[in-house]
Amino acid sequence: MIRVRVRKRLFGVDGPFELDVDFCIEDREFLVIFGPSGCGKTTLLRIIAGLEKADSGYIEVDGTIWLDTEKGINLPPQKRRVGFVFQDYALFPNMTVLQNVLYAMRKKDKKRALELLEMADLISLKDRKPSHLSGGQKQRVALIRALAMEPKILLLDEPLSALDPDLRKELQLELKNFQQRAFIPALMVSHDQEETLRLADKVIRINRGKIVASGSPSTLLPQKELIYIDKKESPTELVLILKDRDILMKVKVPKSLFL
């Protein structure tokens, strides 16, 4: 299990705000942090990876403390074992696909690297440099590379946002498959509702650094608000006026439902 508690002052487009979150990730859970861009999602991932400092916080992964500002503990990224998949993949341009995967391994194991590439259908591309790969292929390599280091957690920073919709759907499934086979939890940040619904076991919705909702993916679904009930328009039906965000709608419901 992973415990995360982080506070950090951030500077957004409309003034400063505080990132202030506290949550847990269960073993093998796929957690999606959902929120608009600029709400602090990426910063949170970077703090968990050790790439950025928190003002105060506590991060514990399977009993190991990665960050405890009170005790002055702050493990560098090298010691944290996170499989970070960057938004633009961050593959090493000077290495081939296979070399990228081998570089990530703590103990170089070519057989295992080839197996992983086989699983992701990349074996025929193993000697290519990243500049000769398509977006989807780069994404796959980035994922395989992150898994090759046998991380404690997979951190995904909108990994599919640069891909076209069809490819996205295909890779979403693949991503989840790989995460489940690796028996590790994943934390993905996203501002894509459909993607979040498809992948998440649990969703945390944040806005301007604060958690506004958390729970099953359905918490993302539109929240309707009842504005007005007209009982007189029809003898058999109630007419409800609902508001979904800024849209008003009229819904007719049989009166018998309420009897």
Add this chain to the structure above:
Amino acid sequence: MIERLPTEPLILTLKLALWTTILLFVIGIPLSYYIAYTRNKFTLVLEALVALPLVLPPTVLGFYLLLLLSKEGPLGALWYSLFDKQLVFTFEGIVLASIIYSLPMMIHPLSAGFRSVPKNIIEASWTLGKSKLETLFRVILPNMKASILTGLVLSFAHTIGEFGVVLMVGGNIEGETRVVSIAIYDAVEAIDYGTAHIYAGILFLLSFITLAVLFAINRRWGH
């Protein structure tokens, strides 16, 4: 027709340029790394200091270096106590002076190179458990080859073309500090235009070819 042209200045020039370039590269990597990735008031001062040889007259630089390297100067005194040898008017002395003089030629391309490497591939390497040193050698440097080459070639060419600083610090001692540029000056003073022509022609061609090769390689690596 020249009867016998001394090749010593030529060899000395190449030796000087080679030593300067090698040592500058060794100093340049950590120094540029620091300048490129650290942002504080100190790096500002450091950057300005490194760029100084570009704007200062070689005589000003040479004058201060002469004071610094002489037996009474701090560096010269240290050297003297270590090796029982002067720094001024010696080959070692002009190597040291050349390093200072050509510093921006190495530091500028290298720090630009460091800054051109995407931050996220450096961070990716860190998250994959690789130390800063391993990341430097396996990720950062291999992805800035063009900048490294530019730094090497410019330092080499710039040192070949050096005159004032060498003259101030090294004087004009045959086989020790008389590099080609000084030999040309010497020949012209002696109204030996033939010798001056040959040396000047060689330097001209050498510098031109070096730069042409640099641009050709950079064009290829830059896609």
